[in-house]
Amino acid sequence: MTIQKALTVITSLTDEEADEVTASLIRRQVAKYPNGYYPFPVFVALQAAVPHSAFELVCMQRNPEKVGDKQILLTQYDGDHEPWKGKWNIPGGYVKLAHEDAFDVCTKIALREIAGGSDELMSCIVIGCPIHVHYWSQDDGHAWGRPVSVYRQVFVNTTFPERKDARFFSFSELPEMTVPEVQARFILETLPGLIRTGHARL
DSSP: OOHHHHHHHHHTOOHHHHHHHHHHHHHHHHHHOTTSOOOHHHHHHHHHHSOOEEEEEEOEEEOTTSTTOEEEEEEEOOSSOGGGTTOEEOSEEEOOOTTOOHHHHHHHHIIIIISTTOHHHHTTEEEEEEEEEEEOOGGGOOTTSOOEEEEEEEEEOSOOOOBTTEEEEEGGGOOOBSSTTTHHHIIIIIHHHHHHTTSSOO
């Protein structure tokens, strides 16, 4: 069955049938893929049909060399989407596991992208509360459909050891970003307002 035919069938299901299909997909996911992940092409197809949650981890600091200058931690994209290679983004990732909760996902993202796999640095990272939600539209330019991005603030309670692929950038001097229409706009327009109102802490 093609993806188009499958989507046509899915959209015509009753609520009861949809619940049954969902339960079946979860059982198949756990049974066939022990690590819990669907193959990437399947995930992309599902994401195009039904938006998935994604978490973006916002880590900020005051520029120690310039009074009043705010900085945000960005990581360099290293995935397979060619147009994004070498560009920067807010550390983030998707909820892909059926049994995974928000804190589990954020912990994995923080360990992989912020701590660089270091358990010692991870022990100094505190994951805070959500500060903003963005519902992507078709016009936003995301490579895989329309995710729902939940921005959560994180705090690094030690001097962050910058890496080639993880650095602090001033709000006023952002590098080339993967999706500037959304992420740069969040940093330049939304985040300052969240700081002023106390919803985000610097």
